[in-house]
Amino acid sequence: MKRTSAQKEMIKNALEKLDHPTAAELYDEIRKTYPQISLGTVYRNLNSMADGGEILRISFPDIPDRFDPNIHEHCHVACIKCGKVFDTVPLPPDLINLINEKTQEITGVKITEQILFMRGICRECANLEQNKD
């Protein structure tokens, strides 16, 4: 059966403290106070928490996975310059259903997951872009 561990608590705390962190960012944060933490431990706990629905895994192409302790339904946008991830509105359910049904009809694939990925340029990076000489 499942057991508790100090490391898992540290990971949960760091998840709350940081903003959509990657596994490596959590690892670095925790190492500040507990240098012997293993990157594998961070990954193992993140995976089990994401599988158990305790946290959200945010997977974008090309950038490392990020994790979100806020599990209530919402979408994410990633900045293509700095890689930062932002929360935004959830997908409208009626639209989800529409695409879902059409897709099932056309392809025969029974949909289990729908995720809208958005990419763009965040305010900070847009400013940097404008002010470069």
Place this chain on the structure above:
Amino acid sequence: MKRTSAQKEMIKNALEKLDHPTAAELYDEIRKTYPQISLGTVYRNLNSMADGGEILRISFPDIPDRFDPNIHEHCHVACIKCGKVFDTVPLPPDLINLINEKTQEITGVKITEQILFMRGICRECANLEQNKD
């Protein structure tokens, strides 16, 4: 300036022949008739074609990128069992605009790309699942 190459033509032909192939699948296909093709050459040509808008890159989390010579607007579903990718309907433009505006307002991120990822179980894999003893 850009030059033509026999290898690029082979890659284009293999793209038409195979169904949403990965770079490795194209490599294997081309090697049947041209064993000295390099995997790097396949990747380089796919990247330049995708960057130039000649073909579509389909990036799903966890599975290798797939490529599509059909560049007209549409979405994809991936089977979580076999990894096969299917074409489906495009995103409704009014939905795109709605989420686009809301997201820009909330996050300040100027959206450049919106992709709906869908995953599910294809007919073939559903049948295999049902008939296993």
Place this chain on the structure above:
DNA sequence: TTCAATAATAGTAATCGTTACTATTATTAT
């Protein structure tokens, strides 16, 4: 029709996020 400049290539090494492995440590039900 050469031919020099330089894209594009083949082959291989390196990268990076992530998972797998293994011996050790820590938790927990009895």
Place this chain on the structure above:
DNA sequence: ATAATAATAGTAACGATTACTATTATTGAA
């Protein structure tokens, strides 16, 4: 208390992709 066994630390391996380098091939101009 203690035996069973999760969970760990540390390290090796993996798979997709990119980077590097010497060689080959294309092409615009002489």
